[in-house]
Amino acid sequence: MTEKFIKNEQLNFIKKQIALIKDTAQKHVAPAVLRAAIDMANAKILGLFPNASSTQLEMLNLSRLKTDDEFDQYIQHLSDFLLPFPNITGQQLKKMFPKNKKLKLPDLSLMDHSKLTYLSWNDLRSNKKFIVYKLEGQLVGIECKFEPAGKKSYCSFCKCAGEVAYFSTVTKAKNSKNPDYYKAIGNLICADSSECNKKITNTDYLTAFLKESLGI
Ligand SMILES: [Zn+2]
Known part of the structure; x- marks a missing residue:
């Protein structure tokens, strides 16, 4: 069981990258251009987690995703690993x-x-x-x-x-x-x-x- 490891602002950053990929895909660009956008987003996301374990890196890796549904599921899955703000009274x-x-x-x-x-x-x-x-x-x-x-x-x-x-x-x-x-x-x-x-x-x-x- 992987522990929670993603901060709110990191998930926001990931969502922004996904929005950019979807935006690029909608413009019907050449496959190589879309590939480059996905690889760039992936590198930026993995770069946020320099100490990630191999399981976490696997979870964060979006290079194999293609459809909007797959991207949405990816975000949904990552949301389960959000670190909550400390409990305070x-x-x-x-x-x-x-x-x-x-x-x-x-x-x-x-x-x-x-x-x-x-x-x-x-x-x-x-x-x-x-x-x-x-x-x-x-x-x-x-x-x-x-x-x-x-x-x-x-x-x-x-x-x-x-x-x-x-x-x-x-x-x-x-x-x-x-x-x-x-x-x-x-x-x-x-x-x-x-x-x-x-x-x-x-x-x-x-x-x-x-x-x-x-x-x-
Ligand atoms: Zn603000």
Whole structure:
């Protein structure tokens, strides 16, 4: 029995590659062109899992697939091996934000933990957004200011266009010469984090943002 080994963002990446293959196939390109697209997608997918076992590599290998049905079954099968977001209770969340005495907790029972790269919820009364992520093996959380941008734009986390909000946070960066120094960082991200979690294909920006905010 192979253990779960695929992260949400990795499955999103794989789905994106499959969509590209289907798109190429629909254009009725020469067989060699389609073959090249499949081989390229396969190499990119296998490249995401440098430590995969031979069983896992076999499961991920899509070079023999041909029909849309086969590609759909392939995704369906891989979905069974999604690593869920760590189980976390409301009490644990409260401990992560000790300064926030009126922390509004999300309804954890409504969240599908197998489809989360990061856990996030909004408190619209105080215009706050909370983000929790497993960074280098440890769950970390940050609180950001959050203002709906009222427009469509690109999200920094998932790099997709959609309804975004402006979010900003004061980092823990210090300046020895100026005790009043502070540095705020901000950006546009998806207003709806469950949508963002469906689209995010890598965590480069998310982890860099969290490390800078937390001063790690
Ligand atoms: Zn997003």
